[in-house]
Amino acid sequence: MLIYSKTSQSFIARTQKYLVQIMESEMGLNFRTKRFDYGDMHYPIQLVVFEKPGELGRFDPLTYQLGLSKTLMYSTDTEGIKDIIRHELAHLIAHIDFGNGILPHGAEFKSICQRYNWGPETKRASVNLSEQELSKSHTDIRSERVIAKVQKLLKLASSDNVHEAELATIKANQLLLKHNLDLLGSNADDDEEYCVKRVICGKRVLGKHHAIYEILTTFFVHPVFNHGQGGFYLEVMGSRANVELAEYVANFLDHQLDKLWTEARKDLRGKSGIRQKNSYMRGASRGYKNKIEASKAQVCSSKDLVKVNMGLARGLKIVYGRLGSTSSQSRDCLSSRERGQKDGENLSINPAVKNTGLRKLLSF
Numbered sequence: 001m002l003i004y005s006k007t008s009q010s011f012i013a014r015t016q017k018y019l020v021q022i023m024e025s026e027m028g029l030n031f032r033t034k035r036f037d038y039g040d041m042h043y044p045i046q047l048v049v050f051e052k053p054g055e056l057g058r059f060d061p062l063t064y065q066l067g068l069s070k071t072l073m074y075s076t077d078t079e080g081i082k083d084i085i086r087h088e089l090a091h092l093i094a095h096i097d098f099g100n101g102i103l104p105h106g107a108e109f110k111s112i113c114q115r116y117n118w119g120p121e122t123k124r125a126s127v128n129l130s131e132q133e134l135s136k137s138h139t140d141i142r143s144e145r146v147i148a149k150v151q152k153l154l155k156l157a158s159s160d161n162v163h164e165a166e167l168a169t170i171k172a173n174q175l176l177l178k179h180n181l182d183l184l185g186s187n188a189d190d191d192e193e194y195c196v197k198r199v200i201c202g203k204r205v206l207g208k209h210h211a212i213y214e215i216l217t218t219f220f221v222h223p224v225f226n227h228g229q230g231g232f233y234l235e236v237m238g239s240r241a242n243v244e245l246a247e248y249v250a251n252f253l254d255h256q257l258d259k260l261w262t263e264a265r266k267d268l269r270g271k272s273g274i275r276q277k278n279s280y281m282r283g284a285s286r287g288y289k290n291k292i293e294a295s296k297a298q299v300c301s302s303k304d305l306v307k308v309n310m311g312l313a314r315g316l317k318i319v320y321g322r323l324g325s326t327s328s329q330s331r332d333c334l335s336s337r338e339r340g341q342k343d344g345e346n347l348s349i350n351p352a353v354k355n356t357g358l359r360k361l362l363s364f
Helices: 006-026 070-074 078-098 107-115 120-124 131-136 141-156 162-186 207-219 240-265 274-296 302-320 334-345
Strands: 002-004 035-038 041-044 046-050 057-060 065-069 194-202 222-228 231-238
Touching: 002 006, 002 046, 002 302, 006 046, 006 065, 006 070, 006 078, 046 070, 057 078, 065 070, 065 078, 078 107, 078 120, 107 120, 141 162, 162 240, 162 274, 162 302, 194 207, 194 240, 194 302, 207 222, 207 231, 207 240, 207 274, 222 302, 231 240, 231 302, 240 274, 240 334, 274 334
Parallel strands: 046 065
Antiparallel strands: 002 194, 035 041, 057 065, 194 231, 222 231
């Protein structure tokens, strides 16, 4: 999970100086704001702050991001941070020189460290954090409590009792809205934090992915399609609790929407082409959103929703700056779209879904 806040941006500004110094003085590379020259090519590079227990640094070959752990924002060990940057730069150069499929810390990685005269301290890349520094970087307890409450509450959302399921959905909306409004209030004079997490990856964007995008907008997050080497990824931006819930539901829908389409096509008299499938996916997302928006109308005032959306807009500006947009027009298959809308209205996020290795969270 990536972290964006005033504190993280200040930390990135400071560590960017370390990055430029290392690349120019120790590696002999020319740095150009967000790119660097290597051989005859110009490669992108970006420092980001992430949060994951047990990791201090990471390199993402899809986006060429060098990640620094949130815990490092509170560290006074400057040399330790520089060694972590060197360590991740070694991964980056190894990726450029040798491609995918190499061992993370194998001979290729070691050869890069040797090339730039980086010793054992770079290979092990660690810092010493005091108890006080560690306490500042702990996960937001309030968000964890909200997630736990939503998890317990929404066990009722897939109930066969229509009234019970509807009431659970309404209360879930109410709980998440209150949490977001509380965060906006508490951060009015504080350091507002936004989280970003990649939830879906693939070679090309399908109608199903657009449906997932639309459904995720009901979770008080802003989904964004991005593209990197070899494909696309869908990530979500918002508060910690909302992002965690959106991650679960995206992975659930990635399988569930295909399953629903497989069942639906049996009743559509062989109408199983790409136009029919895309029409079905658009209908499914519209049906689900209609259900949730009707539920929100019972607990969310327009004033509160505007306030939350303004908070997301501030986050978008901090995280992405300017975002481009695309639109397309296509002719729907009416029967497929209507079937999709019906299935979307009946869709619930089933807590019995097989664990995919992600945190098992429930959503509405």
